[in-house]
Amino acid sequence: MTQRERSLAILVGICVLSVGGYYFWNQYSSALSTRDRQIDTLRKRLGDEDFTQKKAEMAIDRLAVYRQHALPESIRASQSFYQERLRETLESTGFRDVVIKPLNGRRGGNHYQHMFTISGRAKMEELVQFTYEFYSFNILHKFTKLTMIPVKDSDMLDISMNVSVLSVDGAEEVPKPEDVRIPQLTHGKLKDYSEAIVSRNLFAQANKPPVFTSKGEVEAELERSFRHRFSASDPDRKDQVSFFLTGEAPEGMELSETGSLKWTPSALGEYKIQVEARDNRKPPKSTKQELLVTVVEPAPEPVRDTTPRRPEFDEAKFTYLTGTVAVGGQPKAWLNNRPKNQQLRLGPGDTFTIGSLKGKVVDVKDREVIIEIEGDLKVLTIGQPLADAATMGPASDL
Incomplete structure (x- = not known):
């Protein structure tokens, strides 16, 4: 075999080995991939079965709890x-x-x-x-x-x-x-x-806060009793409003829940106080107001008029009991008001006003009449002026 033939034979052998190796490698790689896919499928199936088992166990536990908190199947x-x-x-x-x-x-x-x-x-x-x-x-x-x-x-x-x-x-x-x-x-x-x-009215509109109607600036006099009335209206007509001091207030100042402020200032100056108006609903609504109190020197005492006054004319001094009679079986006292030329016929229970006196007839007797004036019982006899009626005692003794 020549050198050329040997080289050609070696080249052919290498090609055959390469093709064969490639074929066997593909077969081996395909087998590995198939095995990996099978392993993944088995793992997934195992995971699903494990999950299903856990779900079943949870359902069994939950069913056991339900049976404890449910009525019997009957x-x-x-x-x-x-x-x-x-x-x-x-x-x-x-x-x-x-x-x-x-x-x-x-x-x-x-x-x-x-x-x-x-x-x-x-x-x-x-x-x-x-x-x-x-x-x-x-x-x-x-x-x-x-x-x-x-x-x-x-x-x-x-x-x-x-x-x-x-x-x-x-x-x-x-x-x-x-x-x-x-x-x-x-x-x-x-x-x-x-x-x-319970304290809420579920069937009414939402609670609205009160609105102050009293003024926000007032004056007080030094070392004299000062009073001020706070007022507020509430859009919810049935609500009751109470008042409270909030924050700091001057020493001695007092505020009642009805809105009455009392204080005796001890120094001149301006004082700002915070007041809260709160309704009685639950939860309550409230509104705050700032009141400015300016303390000033007291006004001078007024000069008294010492001029003697003339005595006033009193009709009661000239009104006389002129008689006692029975009219239709009812006793009557006759009073004659001379300044007015007026004859009064009064029975028990009747009231009258004569001059400075206001009274009521209590009883009419023979020749005298019992009257009540300013809480006292008085007796007036025939011929006597009303102003001179004798006092018997307090009417409460009846």
């Missing part, structure tokens, strides 16, 4: 128990005229849904108490509808409710209240819910 026994439970809770919390009607339930999977309608009459605090007791009894029940209508001229409400509760297959006994009762709901105890709900 539909008749569950309906009877829950209806009686509702009635006891409603009546114990103060509901009146209670009517409970079971509705047609429905089956869904491994549970049965019972439904009831409830109607009755109660106050808001009684409804809050019932609702608190309802949710404290931690079973699979809920409100599906709640309607409240205020009773006119009353604090009562006409209430209608729809509730539903579940029976779960596998639950054999009704839950014991002490085993499923929640000692405290999310936002606190019954008192906390009552304070947040």
Whole structure:
């Protein structure tokens, strides 16, 4: 074999080895890829099966909890128990005229849904108490509808409710209240819910703050008693407004809740005080006002007029009892007002005003009359002027 033939044979051998190696490498690489895909598929299937198993375990645990907080699968026994439970809770919390009607339930999977309608009459605090007791009894029940209508001229409400509760297959006994009762709901105890709900008027417009109507600048005199009345109107006509000092106030200054400010200034100057007007709704609304009090020197005492005054003319000094008679069986006293030339005929219980005197006839006797003037009993005899009637004692002694 010549050199050329040997070289050609070697080249052909190399080509055959290269093609064969490439073929076998492709086969080996394809087998590895197939094996990796199979491994990934098996891992995914194993993960899915593990997830499914965990879901099943969680579902079993959840179902066990549901059975602890559900009615038994016996539909008749569950309906009877829950209806009686509702009635006891409603009546114990103060509901009146209670009517409970079971509705047609429905089956869904491994549970049965019972439904009831409830109607009755109660106050808001009684409804809050019932609702608190309802949710404290931690079973699979809920409100599906709640309607409240205020009773006119009353604090009562006409209430209608729809509730539903579940029976779960596998639950054999009704839950014991002490085993499923929640000692405290999310936002606190019954008192906390009552304070947040009962004091609010859910059937009126939102509460509006009071508006000050008193002036914001006043003057006070040094070392003299100063009084000022704060006033405010409330857009909600039935609200009552109270007043309070806020921040710092001069020593000795007092403000009553009705708005009466009292103070005796001890130094000249300007004093700014903050006053809050607050209504009695819950939650209350308030408005603040700044009052500027300027303390000034007291005004000089007025000069008294010492000029003697002439005595005023008094008709009572010239009005005389002229007689006592019976008219139609009723006793009458005759008083003659000479300045006015007027004859008064008065019986027991009649009132009169003569000059500076205002009085009432108490009794008419023979030749004298008993009258009440300014809380005192006086006796007036015939021929005597009214101003000279003799005092008998206080009218309270009658």
